[in-house]
Amino acid sequence: MSSARILVVDDDPQIRRVLRTALIAQGYEVADARNGEEAVEKLHDEKPDLVILDMNMPRMNGLETCRSIRTTSEVPIIMLTVRDAESDKVGALDAGADDYMTKPFSSPELLARIRAALRRSPQLAGEMQIVRFDDVEINFNLRRVVVGNRETRLTPKEFELLQYFLAHPNVPISHTKLLQSVWGPDYGDEVEYLRVFVNQLRKKIEKNPSSPKYLITEPWVGYRLHLPA
Numbered sequence: 150m151s152s153a154r155i156l157v158v159d160d161d162p163q164i165r166r167v168l169r170t171a172l173i174a175q176g177y178e179v180a181d182a183r184n185g186e187e188a189v190e191k192l193h194d195e196k197p198d199l200v201i202l203d204m205n206m207p208r209m210n211g212l213e214t215c216r217s218i219r220t221t222s223e224v225p226i227i228m229l230t231v232r233d234a235e236s237d238k239v240g241a242l243d244a245g246a247d248d249y250m251t252k253p254f255s256s257p258e259l260l261a262r263i264r265a266a267l268r269r270s271p272q273l274a275g276e277m278q279i280v281r282f283d284d285v286e287i288n289f290n291l292r293r294v295v296v297g298n299r300e301t302r303l304t305p306k307e308f309e310l311l312q313y314f315l316a317h318p319n320v321p322i323s324h325t326k327l328l329q330s331v332w333g334p335d336y337g338d339e340v341e342y343l344r345v346f347v348n349q350l351r352k353k354i355e356k357n358p359s360s361p362k363y364l365i366t367e368p369w370v371g372y373r374l375h376l377p378a
Contacts, residue, residue, distance in 0.1 A: 153180040153267055156197035158188040158207045158214065159229070168201065171256045177263075189217050197224060199266055201259075204230040204241060204249075212244045219245035223292070223305045225281035227259075235341060242345040245304045248332070265333035280315055282377050285354055285363075287311065294353045301353045306331070310346050311354075313365070314374035321367040331373030347372055 155177050157168045165181045172179045180195045182188040186209050188202070200218065204211035215226055228241035228249040241249040247266050250259060280287045288297045289312065292303045303311065309331050314322070324343055328336040336342075347366075351358040365373045 152176060152178065153198040154180065154195065154199045155263070156188065156191055156195055157181040158183075158200060158206075158211075159203040160184055164203070166227070168259075171259070171262075177262060185211070185217070186267055188214055192218060192222060192224070199225045199227070199263060201227050201229065201263075202246070204228050204237065215241070215244040215246055217337070219304060225305065227262055227266055229254075238341055239345050242306075242342060243349070249305050261333075261335050265335060267341065268333060282363075283374030287315070287354070288312075296354060303353065304349075306352070307346055307350055311350055312370070315376075318374050318376040321370050321373045323371040325371075327371055343372065 155172055157165055157172070157179060158181070159165050159168070160183055162183075165183075169179045169181060180189050180191055180197065183259075184206055188200070200322065202211050202214060206214070209217075211228055211230075215228065218224065218226065226246045226248075228244075228246040230237045230249060231252045233251045236250055248262050249292055250262060261304070278289045280289075282294070285295050287293075288295075292301060292305075292308045294301050312325070313327065313330055324340050325337040327343055328339055332339070332342065347364055348358070351361050351364050354363055355361045363375050365375050366375050
């Protein structure tokens with residue numbers, strides 16, 4: 150049982166009721182919102198530990214809501230979509246979601262995704278709170294990357310993935326190992342997760358993201374973080 154607080158955002162009242170019932174039965178505290186605007190307001194009032202966010206809402210849709218939340222909060226976000234199209238999945242992750250699920254879904258699967266999203270990767274040792282190589286500086290306390298004079302912030306999952314790469318530099322890491330280490334043991338086949346997040350990280354740490362110097366693709370295996378000697 151958990152006492153974590155979850156904000157459910159969906160314009161369908163039946164889905165909100167079903168999710169509320171299932172989550173309360175597992176010991177979660179639940180608040181809900183009918184649209185993106187209400188979700189952004191409740192985010193500050195309710196201070197949830199996790200947000201379940203529907204992608205297809207009128208007016209302020211799920212992607213816009215997710216981006217708005219990410220400007221002020223690093224709360225884990227699970228996006229719900231009615232389509233299994235890769236473009237929807239990529240859009241959700243690109244907007245800052247930690248995970249996504251396609252409707253209809255089973256309660257056990259959703260609860261497993263919630264547990265995975267609430268679980269954060271272990272923090273690195275203190276000496277790795279700031280990492281510098283070439284003209285790249287990564288500040289893990291601020292979750293900020295500076296390349297030359299260009300500064301950007303990391304989303305929660307970008308932070309965790311980069312953290313894992315830095316803890317295992319200069320060795321190829323398989324897709325499965327990355328997914329299970331960063332997202333959890335129930336993951337392994339969601340290669341599009343890695344494609345989106347690695348591309349985002351390349352935009353933030355590489356001078357030329359289309360020809361990466363640090364985050365290297367290992368064909369048929371996974372990825373490798375190349376750190377200069």
